[in-house]
Every structure is written in C-alpha cells, then in structure tokens.
Amino acid sequence: MSELVTNLARVRERMARAAARAGRNHEDITLVAVSKTRPAETIREAYHAGVRHFGENRVQEWESKQAALSDVDATWQLIGHLQSNKARRAAGLFHSVDSVDSVALAQKLNSALADMASEGSGKISLGVLIELRVSPEETKTGVEEEDLPALVEAVLTLPHLELRGLMCVPPFFDDPEKARPFFRRLREARDALRSHLGSKFLRPGGESFLAELSMGMSHDFEVAIEEGATQVRVGSAIFGARTA
Numbered sequence: 001m002s003e004l005v006t007n008l009a010r011v012r013e014r015m016a017r018a019a020a021r022a023g024r025n026h027e028d029i030t031l032v033a034v035s036k037t038r039p040a041e042t043i044r045e046a047y048h049a050g051v052r053h054f055g056e057n058r059v060q061e062w063e064s065k066q067a068a069l070s071d072v073d074a075t076w077q078l079i080g081h082l083q084s085n086k087a088r089r090a091a092g093l094f095h096s097v098d099s100v101d102s103v104a105l106a107q108k109l110n111s112a113l114a115d116m117a118s119e120g121s122g123k124i125s126l127g128v129l130i131e132l133r134v135s136p137e138e139t140k141t142g143v144e145e146e147d148l149p150a151l152v153e154a155v156l157t158l159p160h161l162e163l164r165g166l167m168c169v170p171p172f173f174d175d176p177e178k179a180r181p182f183f184r185r186l187r188e189a190r191d192a193l194r195s196h197l198g199s200k201f202l203r204p205g206g207e208s209f210l211a212e213l214s215m216g217m218s219h220d221f222e223v224a225i226e227e228g229a230t231q232v233r234v235g236s237a238i239f240g241a242r243t244a
C-alpha cells in the first residue's frame, strides 16, 4: 500500500472514532482533502483511493492543475481567502467557495454566476460557506461575528448562491483541545442564526438551514468532529508535510 493510502485509512479511522465518541454517524462527516501544493498526479491517486472532495486555497494554483484533472469527477472547493478581483475566475473553477466573508464578494460571485447562466454554460449556482473570524489574530480572515447575520441575510437574497453553512480557521495550538472553544463558537453562531433567521427561511426540511460546519484540520479534526463539524479539511495527515 502506498503511503497515501495508509495515511488516508488512518485519517478515516480517526474520524470514525471521533464520531463514535460524540455519538454521531461518521457518514455525516465529509473528508475534504486539502490538496494545495500537491501535484495533479497526487490528487488523482487520492481520488482513486476514494477521496471525492478536495480543497484548494489559491485560485491560480487550481487553475494550473485543473486541466490535468478534468476527467476526475470530484467536488473542488476553494477554502482559502478569495480576493474580490478573483471572484469571477473562482466562480467558474470551483463547485463551492467556502471562505465568503463580505457582501461585496458574495455579490461578485453571484453576478459571475448570473453571467455564466445567461451564456448557457450550464453552471447556474455555486455552493458557499461563510467564514467566521474566530481568531483574535489580526492576520486571520473571515467576517466578524457582529456582521454575520447581515451577511447571511444578504447571501440568502442572491439567487445564484446556495448557502450551505459556516467555516472557520482557529489559531494553531500544539494542544488541539485548546481549539475546542473556537469550534464551539462556530456551532453556537450557527445555532443562533437558526433561531433568529430560521422562521424567516423555514421551508420543508428547514432544519438543514446552514447544515454544514467546515472546521478542523490535520492536528485538530477530532475535536472539531466532537463539536459538530460536518466537513473536516485535512492536508498534511493525508499527503505528508508540505514543503512549500
């Protein structure tokens, strides 16, 4: 077995054990393999090993790899910060943008999709997650908690964006247990939005409003699963340490 296959089995086992501890069904948790800095052949190998969701953090990098993987039927997700001036390209390249953090960016993505739809490209909607800034670090991205409800309401009015949930990137701690309050904060922010906006946007199956919580990376995804993650973003635990 290749190292990647072994690593993948280990990650899936860690996911299953964390889910069991939390009394959750491990099938409700999606593994998003973070393939930034990895070449197309490695991504293809992960696909053959069963991975169906991939996360990339830069538009340009994915643009350069995409052609070599056009036959691979996977879900490609942008998990890194997106500048408004690259929104149009991102809208065409990804199935979802998981780092939406402003109304302006959401509007740019929506209008890009509107244009693509009218050109008959076949693509009429884009999945989005809203990134909440849970970290006190200045450099970290995401919308501030006080601005979150307004952003959610704005995204819900944009017909080409399909709002699926929330995402966060806590600060790095050697002890993953220290990330727990940040993961909990994302879940509680989602629960608060559900009770504030739920009645307004209630429809059959309304309990799935903001169903997705994307949180947890290689060193802390078990804690994230215990706190309700539905998508974990795992890079180095699958592909090995990044050199870049």
Ligand SMILES: *Cc1c(COP(=O)(O)O)cnc(C)c1O
Pocket: 034, 036, 057, 079, 080, 169, 216, 217, 218, 219, 233, 234, 235, 236, 237
């Ligand atoms: C790189 C990255 C990850 C994966 O990090 P690992 O520690 O390699 O698992 C997850 N989320 C985001 C936003 C990233 O940029």
